[in-house]
Amino acid sequence: MDKNEKSKPSYNQDIIKIIQARYGYSQDYIRKSIRGDRTGIICIMIKDEYIRLNNEALKVIESQLYKL
Known part of the structure; x- marks a missing residue:
């Protein structure tokens, strides 16, 4: 029997703490x-x-990537 495994969504833990x-x-x-x-x-x-x-966090990460 195959197990149907659902992947858990990954949330930004830093934002959750904020x-x-x-x-x-x-x-x-x-x-x-967040999940609904x-x-x-x-x-x-x-x-x-x-x-x-x-x-906003993704924008900052992306802008830092371009600086490298």
């Missing part, structure tokens, strides 16, 4: 909010903030 410090929710709740398992106004705010911070 959001945790800002809102005070657990990392598990934040990951579930939780609904509500706060969950939408957390998801939007994660996406915004992650995009």
Whole structure:
């Protein structure tokens, strides 16, 4: 029998820690909010903030790559 293995999404742990410090929710709740398992106004705010911070982090990494 083959096992159907789903790959876990990889989230930026530094950004999750920043959001945790800002809102005070657990990392598990934040990951579930980002994934869409939780609904509500706060969950939408957390998801939007994660996406915004992650995009900014990727831009900084990309700009540093071009400097090398």
